[in-house]
Amino acid sequence: xxxxxxxxxxxxxxxxxxxxxxxxxxxxxxxxxxxxxxxxxxxxxxxxxxxxxxxxxxxxxxxxxxxxxxxxxxxxxxxxxxxxxxxxxxxxxxxxxxxxxxxxxxxxxxxxxxxxxxxxxxxxxxxxxxxxxxxxxxxxxxxxxxxxxxxxxxxxxxxxxxxxxxxxxxxxxxxxxxxxxx
Numbered sequence: 001x002x003x004x005x006x007x008x009x010x011x012x013x014x015x016x017x018x019x020x021x022x023x024x025x026x027x028x029x030x031x032x033x034x035x036x037x038x039x040x041x042x043x044x045x046x047x048x049x050x051x052x053x054x055x056x057x058x059x060x061x062x063x064x065x066x067x068x069x070x071x072x073x074x075x076x077x078x079x080x081x082x083x084x085x086x087x088x089x090x091x092x093x094x095x096x097x098x099x100x101x102x103x104x105x106x107x108x109x110x111x112x113x114x115x116x117x118x119x120x121x122x123x124x125x126x127x128x129x130x131x132x133x134x135x136x137x138x139x140x141x142x143x144x145x146x147x148x149x150x151x152x153x154x155x156x157x158x159x160x161x162x163x164x165x166x167x168x169x170x171x172x173x174x175x176x177x178x179x180x181x182x
Contacts, residue, residue, distance in 0.1 A: 031103035042088025058116040059134045061158050063146035064088035084172050091142040099123040107151035138162050141171020
């Protein structure tokens with residue numbers, strides 16, 4: 001009987017330890033908690049880290065039309081500032097209007113060639129972990145999918161969201177000129 005009690009105790013201890021590894025951690029433990037400073041455009045924000053430093057964050061996996069691109073950038077890329085870019089920026093503002101606190105989740109690459117931090121951005125929902133902003137921008141039709149290796153964690157999900165938004169004519173997809181350009 002004593003052997004059975006020892007074995008049961010060992011199994012309970014083992015399950016308890018294993019549970020620590022398989023249970024999801026709180027967002028603050030897995031993601032970087034930051035404070036929103038301002039929205040730069042439809043796919044870029046500026047946040048403040050806990051040490052007070054500001055950093056520019058480019059939302060991974062999405063591309064919103066330009067709204068504040070400098071002339072040199074538009075000449076180089078051919079992407080001009082447009083009313084669609086302003087609409088995308090306003091939609092991002094709407095998504096983030098009640099979120100002073102955000103959580104950043106990183107993929108394989110953390111910085112792009114423009115020295116912007118690359119992240120999936122999650123809202124703070126009254127002190128609780130909220131939804132992913134990157135996916136919402138695509139699903140609502142205000143950004144398109146832009147997957148750049150090696151940051152591909154949510155490629156399938158984002159592709160589904162874009163097809164949904166396009167097929168339903170959501171956001172910018174409601175405008176024929178935008179739809180024809182994509």
